[in-house]
Amino acid sequence: MFKTNYLVIGSGVAGLTFAVKIAEQFKNKTITIVTKANEDESNTKYAQGGVAVVLDAKEDSFQKHINDTLLAGDGLCNEAVVEMVIKEGPKRLKELIDWGANFDSNAQGKLDLGKEGGHSEYRVVHHKDITGYEIERALLQRVHQLPNVTLLTHHFAIDLITEHHLKISNTHNLCCYGAYVLDQKKGKVKTIKADTTVLASGGIGRVYGHTTNPIIATGDGIAMAYRAKAQIKDMEFIQFHPTxxxxxxxxxxxxxxxxxxxxxxxxxxxxxxxxxxxxxxxxxxxxxxxxxxxxxxxxxxxxxxxxxxxxxxxxxxxxxxxxxxxxxxxxxxxxxxxxxxxxxxPASHYLCGGIVVDNKGRTSISNLYACGECSRTGLHGANRLASNSLLEALVYAHNIYKHLVKNPPKSTQNIIPEWNDKGTIIPKEHVLIQHNLKQLQALMRDYAGIVRSNNRLTKVIERLDLIYSEVDELYRESKVNTALCELRNMINISHLIISQSRQRKENRGGYYNIDNEANTASVNT
CATH class of the missing domain: 3.90.700.10 (Succinate dehydrogenase/fumarate reductase flavoprotein, catalytic domain)
Incomplete structure (x- = not known):
């Protein structure tokens, strides 16, 4: 077991931005970042488009960007959140530039603004077609200059530590005390005790197999939060990138x-x-x-x-x-x-829902925060406006930082039990994991893809339950490995997508069910 003041799960723009800010503010505090692959492997790295920010006061305005976001979100955005995020944009972009991120300029020496789908004006700041890669580079360079930040690569977060692990019967005021993390190279599970845990674990694209996301996007943070009984919402709103x-x-x-x-x-x-x-x-x-x-x-x-x-x-x-x-x-x-x-x-690209947070990034579990794609802030509503995601990550990482500066967490005195895998064995073959993974991805593409139906959503539950039973038994009997944990998480994510899809009775934004067409007509008239 080891202790850290701030545990950050994920090394994309959201997690790194928070880590940089909190580390520079509290030089006597320790920040630990865990990431399951190389330090730069994240959805951020693959973001081609850019950051949507209002900079041209003559042609553009905050209100125009707000209106575009609300239109894309199809009536389900939180308008106060939209206004807050968009008005914060220029400040957060300036910070990135000050930290060394480079963006393209035009012949006049000003930032070259692009225009993307759903935007009424040119407002997307970019670095060629590898904007996310450039932001990731600048943030990692900054992180490595901070002596109080430890970045653990190839470390997979298995589960959040809550009262459930402490054997405390508390179902109303849950608190997070850190996480159990698998050192993938050594095959050992570490118990990381933290005063504050920030989930910045990215998206869920691998659930569909065909995706623009990297192979690490298996919904780990959302699945962990779900098992810890955090509030999860809007999982039916999957954005498929058209091209x-x-x-x-x-x-x-x-x-x-x-x-x-x-x-x-x-x-x-x-x-x-x-x-x-x-x-x-x-x-x-x-x-x-x-x-x-x-x-x-x-x-x-x-x-x-x-x-x-x-x-x-x-x-x-x-x-x-x-x-x-x-x-x-x-x-x-x-x-x-x-x-x-x-x-x-079209391919699975972005999740508009996730772990419910307030405007300070707080989840429904004390000492647990979330930002980036794994969070549901209310900005995107039923469909994300292009290039609003990096903006959202920057703003909410900053908001969590600001809140924790004013409200520093207290160290817990609870005794955290070590990971217990007595009686489990190392699985001799992985064919069951790979078979169930392929089956799960095919089911999600065919039954819960771009266009859905009540019949398909009902039938896929039966098939998903069979996969869940087989994988759950394998998980209980086996020493944990990354592939098994990822599959377990993707099953949780699939269940959330399907169950929340079945609850939605009208079509909005990225959610379309052929059986809801009559309801949708009445809603939109």
Whole structure:
């Protein structure tokens, strides 16, 4: 067992921003960051688009950004939260720049602002098409300069420590005392006792298999919080990115940024028809839910596996300058965008719900905070506006920091039991884990994907219960390993998505159920 003042689970923009701020404020306090892969492996690293911030006072305004966010969220955003996050944006961006993050400038030396789907103005600050990578680089560089921060790579958080582990019968005022963490290289479970725990563990994309997320995005933080009895909400609102590169050979889908459509690319079906004009007057620049559902409908009508993104009419020299990595990636797939269309298909991209937090990042469990994609702040509502996610992570990491400066946590005197795995064995084969993982991902794609139905949601529960029973038995009998824990978490996440989907009786934003069409018509009129 070891003790730390602040335990941060996750090393993306949310976790690193909080760690930097709290470490610089309290140089006599210890901050421990645990991350299950390399230190820079996170959803942040793969964010291509940028940070949506209002900087052009002549053309843009806070109110315009607020209105765009509310429109994308389809009536389910918390308006006070939207206003707070957007007005904080310029300050948080300035901090990033002061910390060494570089963003593209135009010929006048000002920040080069991009425009993405759902935005009414040019307001997206970016670094080429690898904005997240650049932010991650700057934050990690800052973290490594702080002597009171310990960053534990290849450490997998298994479970949060609450009264349940202390054998205290308290179901009303739950408190978090840290976490059990698996040192993946040594195969040992560490007990980390913390005064404050911050979940910044990212998204859930791997639940669907076909995703723009990295392989680490298995919903670990949300699943841990769920098992600890924290409040979880809006899990039905999965955002599918409309334009992931179609490739049957690669499991992780390469993202063709929203900004490419903002740059002027057209979506076409196999016959060359520009179909998005039939679905929304904003065409390719409609919000992601509308574009994804439009593509899904085209594929269902035609029986085709993908549609195309046409960039052949664009200024290729400028395209290469703005999107060098996308251009190179296409070339590796023998796609020359100067003359070839890019085959694309929607892929699981972002979760709009998650662990419920207030505007200070507090969960329903004392001493447990959450920020980034694993949290549900009320900013996104039923559908996230493009490039609002990095902004949200920066703002809420700052809000948690501000709250803890004014309300420092007290050290707990409770005795935390060590991890107990007596009677368990090392599993001799992993075929059961891999088989159930593939089955789970296929079920979620087919039964709880972009377009759902009551019938499919009912049937998938029966199949999910069978997988759960088999994996639960394996978990109780085995010494823990990362693959088994991830599968356990993904089953929890799938259950939450399905159960909360079944509770929703009208279609909003990223959630669409064919049996709710009549209800939706009456709601929206």
């Amino acid at each position: 992931a590169l179609y490739d049957t050979k690669e499991e992780s889908s390469f993202l063709i940024s929203e900004a490419v459509r903002g740059f002027g690319a057209y979506l076409r079906n196999k016959e060359g028809y520009r179909f998005m004009l039939d679905y929304d007057n904003r065409a390719e620049l409609a919000s992601r839910d509308i574009v994804s559902q439009g593509i899904d409908n085209e594929l269902k009508k035609s029986g085709n596996t993908h549609v195309f993104l046409d960039c052949t009419h664009l200024d290729i020299k400028n395209f290469k300058s703005h999107f060098p990595n996308i251009y190179k990636k296409c070339l590796t797939h023998h796609i020359n965008i100067e003359k070839d269309w890019i085959p694309v298909v």
